[in-house]
């Protein structure tokens with residue numbers, strides 16, 4: 001009986017992810033490519049790249065999720081103009097790491113701001 005309940009929980013969780021994924025696709029307005037995982041997905045304006053990574057099952061690593069730990073630092077290879085402006089938390093984090101802010105962003109702090117274009121991200125993976 002316990003095994004049956006566990007299987008049902010797994011099935012419910014899988015369906016929830018599928019529904020969320022399909023919802024993202026239906027609301028599609030911008031394209032995000034998570035290059036390390038070969039994921040290409042359409043996403044709505046306002047969605048953070050952390051949300052995109054987590055909803056699509058990308059192997060990107062996250063820590064605090066509020067811009068303090070820098071675990072989610074990643075390169076925006078293309079499409080920086082389709083993301084929000086870099087914020088003070090990101091600037092402070094990049095200064096602490098002594099890294100150039102030209103191409104680097106914290107995935108938990110940036111979100112899609114344009115309906116057009118393609119955003120290509122590369123990052124460290126958890127694998």
Ligand code: FES
Pocket residue numbers: 062063064065066067068069070071072073106107108109
């Ligand atoms: S997860 Fe900690 S800075 Fe993004």
